[in-house]
Amino acid sequence: MSTSTKRNLSLTILDQEKFEQIHEASLHLMENVGMKIGGTRALKLLHDNGAVTTGDGLTIIPRGLVERALKSVPKELVLYTRDGEPSMKINNDNPVYFGTHADQLELVDPLSGIVRKFLRKDTAMMCKLADYLPNIHFVLSVGMSSDVRPVVQSQITFLETVKHFSKTINFSTNDIEGLKDIIEIAAIVAGGLKNLQEKPFIFNYCEPIPPLAHPNESTEKLYISAENRIPVVYMPYCMMGGTSPMSFAGTLAQCNADMLTGLVITQLVSEGAPFIYGSMPSVFDMRTTIGSYGAPEFHLLVAASSDLAAYYGIPFFGTAGCTDAKVLDEQAVVETTMELFSTMLSKANIVHDVGVMDHCNSVSPELVVLADEIIEGLKHYTQGVQVNAEELALDVIKEVGPGGHFLTNIHTLNNFKKVWYPSLFSRDMQNSNESQVKGKVREKIRSIMESHLVPQLDATILMELEKWNVKLETYQPTAQ
Amino acid sequence: MSSFADLAQYVIEGAESQVREQVKSLTAQGVNPLEIINQGLIAGMSVVGTRFKAGDMFVPEVLMSARAMSAGIEIVRPLIAETDMPSFGKVVLGTVKGDLHDIGKNLVGMLLESSGFKVINLGVDISPEQFVQAVKEHNPDIVALSALLTTTMTAMKETIELLQEEGLKDKLKIIVGGAPVSMDFADQIGADGYAPDAGSAADLCKKILCL
Numbered sequence: 001m002s003t004s005t006k007r008n009l010s011l012t013i014l015d016q017e018k019f020e021q022i023h024e025a026s027l028h029l030m031e032n033v034g035m036k037i038g039g040t041r042a043l044k045l046l047h048d049n050g051a052v053t054t055g056d057g058l059t060i061i062p063r064g065l066v067e068r069a070l071k072s073v074p075k076e077l078v079l080y081t082r083d084g085e086p087s088m089k090i091n092n093d094n095p096v097y098f099g100t101h102a103d104q105l106e107l108v109d110p111l112s113g114i115v116r117k118f119l120r121k122d123t124a125m126m127c128k129l130a131d132y133l134p135n136i137h138f139v140l141s142v143g144m145s146s147d148v149r150p151v152v153q154s155q156i157t158f159l160e161t162v163k164h165f166s167k168t169i170n171f172s173t174n175d176i177e178g179l180k181d182i183i184e185i186a187a188i189v190a191g192g193l194k195n196l197q198e199k200p201f202i203f204n205y206c207e208p209i210p211p212l213a214h215p216n217e218s219t220e221k222l223y224i225s226a227e228n229r230i231p232v233v234y235m236p237y238c239m240m241g242g243t244s245p246m247s248f249a250g251t252l253a254q255c256n257a258d259m260l261t262g263l264v265i266t267q268l269v270s271e272g273a274p275f276i277y278g279s280m281p282s283v284f285d286m287r288t289t290i291g292s293y294g295a296p297e298f299h300l301l302v303a304a305s306s307d308l309a310a311y312y313g314i315p316f317f318g319t320a321g322c323t324d325a326k327v328l329d330e331q332a333v334v335e336t337t338m339e340l341f342s343t344m345l346s347k348a349n350i351v352h353d354v355g356v357m358d359h360c361n362s363v364s365p366e367l368v369v370l371a372d373e374i375i376e377g378l379k380h381y382t383q384g385v386q387v388n389a390e391e392l393a394l395d396v397i398k399e400v401g402p403g404g405h406f407l408t409n410i411h412t413l414n415n416f417k418k419v420w421y422p423s424l425f426s427r428d429m430q431n432s433n434e435s436q437v438k439g440k441v442r443e444k445i446r447s448i449m450e451s452h453l454v455p456q457l458d459a460t461i462l463m464e465l466e467k468w469n470v471k472l473e474t475y476q477p478t479a480q
Numbered sequence: 481m482s483s484f485a486d487l488a489q490y491v492i493e494g495a496e497s498q499v500r501e502q503v504k505s506l507t508a509q510g511v512n513p514l515e516i517i518n519q520g521l522i523a524g525m526s527v528v529g530t531r532f533k534a535g536d537m538f539v540p541e542v543l544m545s546a547r548a549m550s551a552g553i554e555i556v557r558p559l560i561a562e563t564d565m566p567s568f569g570k571v572v573l574g575t576v577k578g579d580l581h582d583i584g585k586n587l588v589g590m591l592l593e594s595s596g597f598k599v600i601n602l603g604v605d606i607s608p609e610q611f612v613q614a615v616k617e618h619n620p621d622i623v624a625l626s627a628l629l630t631t632t633m634t635a636m637k638e639t640i641e642l643l644q645e646e647g648l649k650d651k652l653k654i655i656v657g658g659a660p661v662s663m664d665f666a667d668q669i670g671a672d673g674y675a676p677d678a679g680s681a682a683d684l685c686k687k688i689l690c691l
Contacts, residue, residue: 150634175631
C-alpha cells in the first residue's frame with residue numbers, strides 16, 4: 001500500500017537573494033562568455049531572435065530571450081500512463097515522483113547477485129518490477145542492451161519498454177534518428193501524434209556537454225522534442241573540478257546557464273513547449289577520476305538546483321536512490337537513503353536513477369525494491385506535523401486520564417494505521433542474528449515476477465510494434 | 481648545494497619555480513642533463529605516480545607535479561641531443577568519430593605525458609581517416625581511442641579496421657577506453673589493450689610496449 005506524498009516540510013538551500021545572484025551569474029555567462037552551439041536550425045532561430053555568434057564561434061544569448069522563454073514555458077505539467085490516465089501532475093503543490101531504469105550497461109542480477117552485461121530480455125523484468133512498485137512512477141529507457149546493435153539500441157529498448165510497462169516512459173536516444181523513430185512508435189501506442197501530444201506518456205531526456213557546449217545532436221533533440229510538443233528534460237551533467245568550476249555557486253550558475261540555453265531553444269522552436277529543468281552537478285573524484293553519484297555535495301547541489309527551478313516555476317528533474325557502490329552493501333544503502341531524504345525535502349518533482357549502482361554502470365532490481373520501501377517510510381516523515389483540535393486530541397487525553405493507557409481507546413483503533421509499518425525492515429522483539437532484509441527483498445522480486453501482470457497492449461498495436469521490430473532488426477545504416 | 485633528492489621533492493610538491501631554479505643550479509654546476517632528468521625529475525614523478533595509485537595524491541596535485549617536471553625538462557632540453565631525450569614512446573590520442581566527449585580522454589593524455597610519453601592529442605570526433613592520417617604523420621607507438629557512447633564504440637572498430645587496411649596496425653599498438661568500453665569489447669574489435677581509468681592507462685602503455 002502506498003500513501004500519497006505530502007511534502008509539508010521543505011528544506012531551502014538557496015534563498016531569494018542567492019537565487020538572484022546565481023540567475024544573474026548565468027545570464028552573465030550567456031551574454032558575456034557565450035555558448036558553443038551546433039545545429040543549423042537551432043542557430044538560425046537564435047540568430048533570427050537576437051543572438052549573435054562571434055568570430056570565435058561562441059553564441060551570445062541576450063537576457064531578453066531568456067526572460068521571454070521563462071514566461072512562455074509551461075509552469076504545470078501532466079504526464080500520463082500508457083493508457084492516457086494522468087500519472088504525474090507537476091504543479092504548485094510541489095509533488096515528487098520517482099523512476100528507475102528500463103535498462104543499463106550492466107545488471108546486478110537479483111537472484112545470483114552477480115553483475116553482468118544488460119541483455120534485451122532484462123528490460124521486461126525491470127519494467128515489470130517498476131510497473132508493480134507503488135512508489136515508482138516512470139522508467140528511463142536508455143538503450144544500452146549489450147545484445148542489441150548500437151544503431152537501433154534506443155528504439156529496440158523503447159519497444160521492449162512500451163510493451164512491458166504501463167506507466168510513464170522517460171527515454172533518451174543514441175542519436176537523432178532514434179528520437180524520431182521513438183516518437184513515431186509512441187504515437188502508434190497513443191493512437192496518433194495528436195493524442196500523444198495531448199496526453200504525453202513519454203518524455204525525452206537529452207544533454208549538453210558541459211561546460212557551455214551544445215552540439216548539433218543536443219540542439220536537434222531539443223528542436224524535435226519541442227516541435228512535436230514532447231516534454232523534454234535538458235540535463236547538464238557536470239563534474240566539479242573537471243567540467244565545472246571547483247565551487248558550488250559557480251557550478252550551479254554554469255549548469256543553470258546550460259539549462260537556460262536549452263530552454264531558450266525549445267521556446268523559440270515552439271512557444272509553450274513543455275520543458276523540464278535538469279541538473280546534475282556532480283563531483284569529479286580527484287582520487288579515482290569517477291563522476292560520483294553518491295557524493296553528499298552532489299545531492300546538496302541537486303537540491304539547490306531544485307530551488308532554482310522552483311523560483312523559475314519550472315518542473316525539476318532530480319536524481320536520487322543511486323550509489324557509487326557496486327554491490328548492495330552498507331555504502332549503497334547509506335548513499336541511497338541520504339539522497340532520497342534530501343530529495344523528499346527538496347523541490348525536485350521527477351526524480352530519476354533509483355536503483356542505479358556503480359556510479360551509473362549498473363542497475364539493481366534489489367536496490368529499486370529497497371528504495372521503494374525507503375520512499376514509503378520517508379513519506380511519513382515529510383507529512384510534517386499538523387496542529388489542530390483533532391490532532392491535539394485533548395478530549396482523548398482527558399478521557400484516558402492521568403496514569404491510564406491508550407491501547408483500548410477507540411481513538412487509537414481509528415488512527416494507529418497512520419503510522420508506517422515497514423514491509424521489509426525488521427522490528428521484531430527478538431531479532432534474528434542474521435539480517436532478514438535481503439531475503440525478503442529477493443522474495444518480493446520473485447513474487448512480483450510470478451504474479452504481477454503488466455496490462456497488455458491491444459493486439460493491433462502489438463502487430464504494429466512487431467512491424468517496427470522487424471524493420472529495426474533488419475535495418476542497415478547507409479554508408480556515410 | 482643542490483641535489484637530485486631536493487629536485488625530486490620539488491617535483492612531488494608541484495613547485496614549478498623551485499624546480500626551475502634547482503635545474504638551473506644543477507646545470508650551472510655542470511651536472512649531466514640526462515641525470516637531472518632521470519635522477520631528479522623522473523624520479524620525483526615516479527613517486528607521484530605511486531602515491532596517486534595508492535590514493536595519497538589527487539589529480540590536480542599530480543598535474544601540478546607534471547607541469548613542474550615539464551618546466552624542468554624544457555630547461556635542459558637544448559642541452560641534450562633529440563635522440564637522447566628519454567621517452568617511453570609516442571601516443572596518438574583522440575575521441576572517435578561522432579563522439580564529442582573529451583574530459584576523460586584529456587585526462588588520459590595528461591597522465592600519459594606525466595609518465596614520460598609524448599602525446600599527440602587529436603581532439604574529439606576524429607574519423608578513422610583522420611587517425612590514419614595522424615599515424616602516417618607522427619609514426620606513433622600507440623594509438624589510443626576514446627568513446628563515451630555505446631553508439632560511437634562502433635567507430636572504434638571502424639578505426640581499427642581502417643588502420644589494418646592501410647597496413648599500419650601491425651606497426652603499432654591500439655588501446656581503447658571510455659565508460660561503456662570493456663576488456664571483452666577491446667578483444668572483440670582487435671585492440672591490443674584496455675584500461676578502465678586514466679591512471680592505469682600509463683601502466684597499460686608501458687606494459688604493451690614491454691617497457
